[in-house]
Amino acid sequence: MPHLGPTDSSRTPRFAGPASFARLPRLDEVGTADIVVAGVPFDAGVSYRPGARFGPAHVRESSRLLRPYHPALDVSPFEVAQVADAGDVAVNPFNIEEALETVEESALALTASGARLLTIGGDHTISLPLLRAAKQRHGEIALLHFDAHLDTWDTYFGADYTHGTPFRRAVEEGLLDTEALCHLGTRGPLYSKKDLEDDRRFGFGIVTAADIYHQGVVEVVDRVRQRIGDRPLYVSIDIDVLDPAHAPGTGTPEAGGMTSRELLEILRGLQGLNLVGADVVEVSPPYDHAEITGIAASHVAYDLVALLALRHEAEASIATDPEGPPA
Ligand SMILES: N=C(N)NCCCC(=O)O
Ligand SMILES: [Zn+2]
Ligand SMILES: [Zn+2]
Numbered sequence: 001m002p003h004l005g006p007t008d009s010s011r012t013p014r015f016a017g018p019a020s021f022a023r024l025p026r027l028d029e030v031g032t033a034d035i036v037v038a039g040v041p042f043d044a045g046v047s048y049r050p051g052a053r054f055g056p057a058h059v060r061e062s063s064r065l066l067r068p069y070h071p072a073l074d075v076s077p078f079e080v081a082q083v084a085d086a087g088d089v090a091v092n093p094f095n096i097e098e099a100l101e102t103v104e105e106s107a108l109a110l111t112a113s114g115a116r117l118l119t120i121g122g123d124h125t126i127s128l129p130l131l132r133a134a135k136q137r138h139g140e141i142a143l144l145h146f147d148a149h150l151d152t153w154d155t156y157f158g159a160d161y162t163h164g165t166p167f168r169r170a171v172e173e174g175l176l177d178t179e180a181l182c183h184l185g186t187r188g189p190l191y192s193k194k195d196l197e198d199d200r201r202f203g204f205g206i207v208t209a210a211d212i213y214h215q216g217v218v219e220v221v222d223r224v225r226q227r228i229g230d231r232p233l234y235v236s237i238d239i240d241v242l243d244p245a246h247a248p249g250t251g252t253p254e255a256g257g258m259t260s261r262e263l264l265e266i267l268r269g270l271q272g273l274n275l276v277g278a279d280v281v282e283v284s285p286p287y288d289h290a291e292i293t294g295i296a297a298s299h300v301a302y303d304l305v306a307l308l309a310l311r312h313e314a315e316a317s318i319a320t321d322p323e324g325p326p327a
Pocket of ligand 2: 147241
């Protein structure tokens with residue numbers, strides 16, 4: 001059966017009707033999907049500007065102009081895989097630990113059929129329960145973390161679960177494959193040099209925003225691919241990895257970031273890796289202007305869907321023909 005694709009924008013104007021990601025069908029309209037996009041409207045973990053609870057709705061609104069063919073990756077992601085929008089996870093805005101449990105349970109439910117999950121945040125706190133779910137599905141996870149920040153700090157005001165601490169908790173909980181962890185795009189002032197020493201001890205490599213500028217995308221992609229190999233890979237993208245010129249609508253902006261073109265090119269360089277899940281977090285619409293951040297986030301999410309779809313297609317062809325094509 002052909003997959004149910006997005007609403008056809010040549011027949012129904014793209015500005016009409018309620019927004020789903022890329023105008024895709026809702027999950028309840030297709031029953032099951034190979035790739036599920038879900039929102040987590042949660043921002044009780046932020047240390048500065050709030051508003052990321054409105055991120056999922058904003059990214060969906062900003063995704064109306066996406067088209068079904070991805071020329072750089074040469075794939076029609078919604079044809080090679082059934083992709084659907086599962087709507088938002090209803091998280092408790094007043095109880096962080098309960099919210100994290102809800103996110104983990106929802107991620108497990110949405111992936112029970114074997115589907116791969118792309119989550120739109122929400123603040124960065126939500127990556128912890130998403131990694132907990134990914135670990136249960138795939139074992140220890142390799143992580144590429146795109147962010148201005150390390151997010152391996154210990155506590156804020158005594159709180160363990162915040163948007164500055166998810167990856168320290170993830171290492172402590174044994175969720176991550178400590179041979180294959182990398183931050184990309186970090187920059188800006190830290191609390192002390194010890195932040196970097198702790199981070200290195202947890203096993204993270206760092207490609208700073210300055211490294212990306214000096215070495216260029218091709219060399220960075222090469223280094224990252226060698227480190228990840230064929231391990232199950234989770235990609236977490238904090239939109240503040242982009243320069244505030246490319247993503248003003250975020251909670252903790254830092255000058256000197258990468259461009260959206262650089263980020264998209266690095267993502268395209270990940271084609272073929274064993275991507276098992278991803279998130280795009282920290283879009284805070286009240287600080288956005290002219291949908292700059294929403295559009296960047298929607299394109300980043302589209303590229304992640306395309307990578308997931310390519311991986312799905314490759315695995316589906318191995319499953320139907322384990323021998324592969326004759327040599
Ligand atoms: N995860 C994000 N976006 N930011 C973390 C910033 C932590 C701080 O206030 O120092
Ligand atoms: Zn950040
Ligand atoms: Zn972050």
